[in-house]
Amino acid sequence: MLTIKNLEKRFGSLKALDDVSVEVEDDCIVGLIGPNGSGKTTLFNVVSGFYEKDGGEIYFKGERIDGLTPDKIAKKGLCRTFQVSKAPEKLTVLENMMLAAEQQIGEDPFSALFMRSRVKKSENANLVRAMELLDMLQLSQLKNDYAGDLSGGQQKLLSLGRVFMLKPDMILLDEPTAGVNPTLRVQLMEAIKRLQKMEKTTFFIIEHSMKVISSICDKVYVLNFGQKIAEGTPEEIQQNGQVLDAYLGGP
Ligand SMILES: Nc1ncnc2c1ncn2[C@@H]1O[C@H](COP(=O)(O)OP(=O)(O)O)[C@@H](O)[C@H]1O
Ligand SMILES: [Mg+2]
Structure with a gap:
């Protein structure tokens, strides 16, 4: 590889x-x-x-x-995450996932408003995939919460999910x-294992x-x-x- x-x-x-x-x-x-x-x-x-x-x-x-x-x-x-990576805080968990599917690396940051209108246009297939990934990451219950309100560990799970939107x-x-x-650390590692298998x-x-x-x-x-x-x-x-x-x- x-x-x-x-x-x-x-x-x-x-x-x-x-x-x-x-x-x-x-x-x-x-x-x-x-x-x-x-x-x-x-x-x-x-x-x-x-x-x-x-x-x-x-x-x-x-x-x-x-x-x-x-x-x-x-x-x-070949995708990467950064040592310090942050999801746009003023978008919900689901919106973050949908945006990731379209976002080009190296693009300038958009205003939340503009991003939201783009997210709405996203295809249904992306929505299905986003929900599937959120399920696996145990974030589906939080899909309508703002990313900025998640715990540190949940934000890391979300950033993992966002990278996976790019397949x-x-x-x-x-x-x-x-x-x-330590508890979340184990959870995060298990999520990585599950993603790898799936x-x-x-x-x-x-x-x-x-x-x-x-x-x-x-x-x-x-x-x-x-x-x-x-x-x-x-x-x-x-x-x-x-x-x-x-x-x-x-x-
Ligand atoms: N952009 C940079 N400019 C100058 N030195 C750098 C830069 N990035 C990393 N370094 C230096 O390269 C070495 C390796 O850094 P890094 O790859 O970040 O280490 P690690 O991730 O293993 O902690 C360090 O000495 C660091 O200071
Ligand atoms: Mg380092």
Whole structure:
């Protein structure tokens, strides 16, 4: 599904990504972990076209995608969420879902009023899909509530639902459980698992907690100072001395 070969990204003299190679197979959940500042978000930014690479190659479904703009990459079926992502607060949960189906990445924000008139024109098929996704995310009871009134965890579920309106083949999730309490964290991870099963979507997930990632991933990659220091099953990663050093041995 996604092949990253010898990727390089520099910020001035800092090597944020140093010869990173990654292989994400079809129809599975792959994790990306590493200490703060290890280059995880940068990797997603380069893969999704938000940053230019300094070297290496990226293939999605066998096609070269490095050098394409973010909207072109998203249209090919590779979508992402952001570490801090917010749904328009003055629209309801359902309106947010309907809008996501049409919204082009990179568009300027609209006024709520204009968005609402666009949402009304949306097709019935989108409505069916939106309700199906809201059901699965256990948000259907809140469909007429304003997105801004949802709890933090519910907002994260909603942002997951919004990405799914685009029917992506693969999703990059940047710390989907950041700032969420442990109960909701489990709920969020279970929602991701359910979505994966139902939609056969491939997930590539950045997560700070090794425990959280181990519970749902088929494979895990570990970055440290921009370099890939390990890859393997969650069990292998948890026993890897270099990984434990990177996580626990720091100052
Ligand atoms: N736009 C940027 N300009 C300059 N430095 C950046 C930029 N984005 C990230 N960095 C630096 O690159 C390194 C990796 O950052 P990041 O990918 O955000 O790490 P992580 O997501 O693993 O916490 C950090 O040292 C960070 O300061
Ligand atoms: Mg980050």
